[in-house]
Amino acid sequence: MSASLLMARDSPAWLPAVCSPGMKTTMKALRWVVGILGEALITLGLLVLLFVSWQLWWTDVTANREQAGTIQALERDFGQPGRSPVAPLARLKKVRLGDAFAIVRIPRFGAGYAKPMLEGTDRDTLISGVGHYPGTAMPGQVGNFAVAGHRTTYGRPFHDIDRLKKGDVIVVETKASYIVYAVDRHVIVTPYQMEVVAPVPQHPGVPPAQAWMTMTACHPKFSARQRFVVFAKLVKSIPRAEGLPASFMAVPARAA
């Protein structure tokens, strides 16, 4: 077998059979580099897909597990309705950042919907549940009890915030009482419109006369461009000893 035949068999069809040995080495190196680059790009693509599945699915799995555990711990701490001693509101004021201090129940989101409420709205806190804006009113107080929650991922407590209708009940359960709010209205704002958490929502500087609750979540879903904000008004504050009337926990009809 002659040398030229060997060379013709080793080279790709589009290469002239009579290229110089130097050129052959160059082509070999080039093919090696392109091969490595291709595999690296495929690997990167797979890693991006893996990240998306982690963010959209796995964070829900782990956060739901963790938040269900927090709810159980809170329920143990709060004790049975009608039996627990009344803890003064002053105790609530001393909640430390990251601590869970209440349970949020929203019948519109399902009969079994219960999410822990923690102090603070930083990233790590919102992974563990609904976060209370520090410095805003505490549940039931005159002023604005403002909270934030994830719309997607990390257990997505406020996934269905856009389905809330006027009059829908939000129950905030603390060690002392059940605080019942009813949805008033919603707005969509930019992330920098702090006036939604003002003591009188959207009227900064005005002294509050009523007890409001504000819920913020990202909007649109899977984006952080805007915030979906729901305002609710205090309906009633019921001492734990009296228990929560079942009518407040009735799941509203799925009317459009």
Added chain:
Amino acid sequence: MYGPLWRLLPGPWPVKALLSLILVVGVVAVCFVWLFPAIAPLMPFNGNSVHNGP
């Protein structure tokens, strides 16, 4: 990079396949437990609160 890796794994092909699977599971675990939680805060879609200034 995957070719040399495959050649580096010992044993006949079923053993190589099993070892590759273990490697893949290991990589996924490292990503889920350490890498992704570390880079998630840098992603632009995780904001839910209102705050001052951009």
